[in-house]
Amino acid sequence: MSKRDYYEVLDVGRDATEAELKKAYRRVAMKHHPDRNPDNKESEDKFKEANEAFEVLSDPEKKARYDQYGHAGVNPQGGGGGAGDFGDIFSDIFGDIFGGSGGRGGRAGVRKGADLRYNLELDLENAVKGTTVKIRIPTAVNCGSCSGTGAKKGSSPVDCATCNGIGQVRMQQGFFSVQQTCPRCQGSGKQIKDPCNTCHGRGQVEEQKTLSVKVPAGVDEGDRIRLTGEGQAGVNGGPPGDLYVQVHMRAHKLFVRDGRDLHCEIPISFVDAALGGELEVPTLDGRVKLKIPAETQTGKLFRLRGKGVTSVRGGPAGDLLCRVVVETPVKLTRRQKEILQEFQKIGESEGQQSPKMTSWFDGVKKFVDDLRA
Known part of the structure; x- marks a missing residue:
């Protein structure tokens, strides 16, 4: 299952202030707290998800990495998302309302790795015609020295002494009894007595890898390209996640894209506007002739059919809409003024x-x- 965008989880914009993030987190966490929703797996997952999102977005450094690389920039361990910090985060926001508890962890088993996101900026021409680009992304892969176990070769993990291998502990405060992820083993139920010298017990190492991304013709702002199996490594032998390359369009000097259509402004002299004439205007396929009728007013729109964009989803090409702007002459000579x-x-x-x-x-x-x- 792919990870949801952290901004979507908290229902805030990318420009949300610290106070807005805190308010949004409080709203979601209060709604889905385990003590209010006993034995509700969906609420439990959303509570954990909100904790993870707030932990990243409330940290300026983590937020900057997330905005650039998505989940790849903040979850080098393959999607744990700071589960061990849930109690601290929730306590900071709510004090002792629920006894400072966090989410309820489950014993770690074989899990698919986290899906990742990479933000790719494209020029209009490359987006319209298609291209192939190379990207470098940070990722976590299973440690080759210990085959992902985290334990030194010849040894193996043992049951956690705190939770007895269950992966969860129960905390009691007042009337509330809260089950949460074991702070020692982070929910895995295992401890590593003799950690691997390469990954220091994590089971994964960080790498930068280069990928070739084939961008199909007609992609637009917000479109996603899926690279199967290029996400984070799986946990305990699980399959890797996927990488989603999200397209963002750079501003163009001449054109503004609106779905299948393109818009541009064409300055003309007041003489051509008054008497009419013929102009050469740019399109993505080269220059074409545009007839300007006499007495054309500024703001007049001319439509060149089929000179827009063919969408990646198919269908006919859009149009190019040219908006005429009558330009007032400057630096007039004495004779011109007369x-x-x-x-x-x-x-x-x-x-x-x-x-x-x-x-x-x-x-x-x-x-x-x-x-x-």
Whole structure:
């Protein structure tokens, strides 16, 4: 089962403040605390999930690594997620309301490794046409020296002396009796008397690995590419998790993407806007001719059908929508100013050549007259 995004778990945005994170965590943890939901496995899992999310997002350093690499950046041990710290986290938020207890752990068995996320930034052209990129990710793999057991070669783990191999202990405070993960063995039920010299008893070592990611044509912001078996190593011989490469689009100098459609602004001179003309406009497939009719106003949209994007999910290509922006000339010469002044005089005598301006001034005049009435 893939891990949920920590921000989704607490139902907060990525820009949430420390106070907002704390409030969101309190709400989720109170709702799913084991003492309020006895023998409810779903609530128990959500309580643990909230603890894990808050532990990461409330730590600036861990949060920065999570924002960049997802679960790969904060769970080098394969998805334990700081289970041993649940009691401390919950106590910090709630004091002794529930006796400072944490989540209820289960005896560790064979488990699939955690799914990971990698944020991949793409240029528009590569996203539209498809590409292959190489990425480097931090990951945890089973230690080769001890085959993932954590124990030195020739030895093996023994039952935990605190929980007698169960992986859980029961804490009593007042009226409350809370079962929680064993603090010594972290729920595994085992202790390592003679740890491996390579992994120091963890059973896994950290590595950086390079992967080749094939990006299909037409991907968009938020799309995910799944790399099966490239997540964290499994626990106690379990299969590895998956890696999800999440696509994020870089801003483009010319185009703004909206699903299948592309938008761009095209500046034109007031002469071309008034008299009409023909322009060359860019598309992702090269330049095309665009006819500008006479008397075109700024903000006018022109649609070039089929010049947008073909989605990764199939279907026809979208359109390119070109918004015309009439540009006022600058650094005029004396002769140009004379011509424009002459043009202005002729326009005043002809009248009705600026219908919007005329209508606006008529509206202003009526508004002022109404105020005086």
